[in-house]
Amino acid sequence: MTPVDALVAIDRRILVAYSRRTTDALRAVLPLRIALPRIEPFLAQNVAKEVQKDALVIRRANEALRQGVAPNEAMLRQLFQATREIDSAFLARVRGLPVSIVIRYEEIEPIRVRRIGRLLDAAYAILERWPKGKNGRKALQASFSRAELQQLIHDLMRLYALETQALSRSLRLPALLVPLRDGIARNLYQIMNDVAGRMARDLLATVYRHERN
Structure with a gap:
C-alpha cells in the first residue's frame, strides 16, 4: 500500500x-433517542460523505507534493468546489430517507474551508515526512509532536462536528419531531465534541503506544 x-x-x-461512537452516545440522550431512528441514516450517509471529501483532500496533497507545490488558497477553493459535487451525490442518497435536508453554504463554507485547509496542510506534512518502508504510525510520529497530533485530531473532528451541527439545523423532520430540531443540533455538537476529545486521546495513545513519555 502506498x-x-x-x-x-x-x-x-x-x-x-x-x-459509531457518536451514535452510541446519542442513544443515552432521551430526546435524541426518540429522534435517532430518523436521523441515524443521515449520520451514516454523512460520514460516508466526509470519507470521500477527506480522501479527495489527501490525494490532492499528494499531487501537490509530487509537483513540488505547497498547499495554497487556489487549492483550497478548488477542493471546496469539488466537495460541493460530493454534496450533490449525498443529497441524492438521502432523498429517500425519513428526513430531508437543505445545505446552507453561507453557514457551512467557512467551517468546511477551515477543515479542508487543516487537513491539506497536515496530509502534505505527513506524506512529505513519511519514513521509507514505515507504517502510518511512524509517519505520524515523524510529522508531529504528541501535543501537535492531539490538537490536529481534535481540530479536525471539532470542525466536522460544527459542520454536522449546521447540517442538522437544516434537517426537515416529520412534524412531530420539528420541536426537537434545535435541541438535536445543540446536543449533537456537544456529544460529537466530547467524543472528539476522547478519541484524540485514544488515538494518541495508539500512535505512541510503544513510546515513553
Whole structure:
C-alpha cells in the first residue's frame, strides 16, 4: 500500500469510529433517542460523505507534493468546489430517507474551508515526512509532536462536528419531531465534541503506544 492510500485508510477508520461512537452516545440522550431512528441514516450517509471529501483532500496533497507545490488558497477553493459535487451525490442518497435536508453554504463554507485547509496542510506534512518502508504510525510520529497530533485530531473532528451541527439545523423532520430540531443540533455538537476529545486521546495513545513519555 502506498503512503497516500495508507493515509486515506487511516482517515477512513478514524471517521467511521468517530461516527459509531457518536451514535452510541446519542442513544443515552432521551430526546435524541426518540429522534435517532430518523436521523441515524443521515449520520451514516454523512460520514460516508466526509470519507470521500477527506480522501479527495489527501490525494490532492499528494499531487501537490509530487509537483513540488505547497498547499495554497487556489487549492483550497478548488477542493471546496469539488466537495460541493460530493454534496450533490449525498443529497441524492438521502432523498429517500425519513428526513430531508437543505445545505446552507453561507453557514457551512467557512467551517468546511477551515477543515479542508487543516487537513491539506497536515496530509502534505505527513506524506512529505513519511519514513521509507514505515507504517502510518511512524509517519505520524515523524510529522508531529504528541501535543501537535492531539490538537490536529481534535481540530479536525471539532470542525466536522460544527459542520454536522449546521447540517442538522437544516434537517426537515416529520412534524412531530420539528420541536426537537434545535435541541438535536445543540446536543449533537456537544456529544460529537466530547467524543472528539476522547478519541484524540485514544488515538494518541495508539500512535505512541510503544513510546515513553
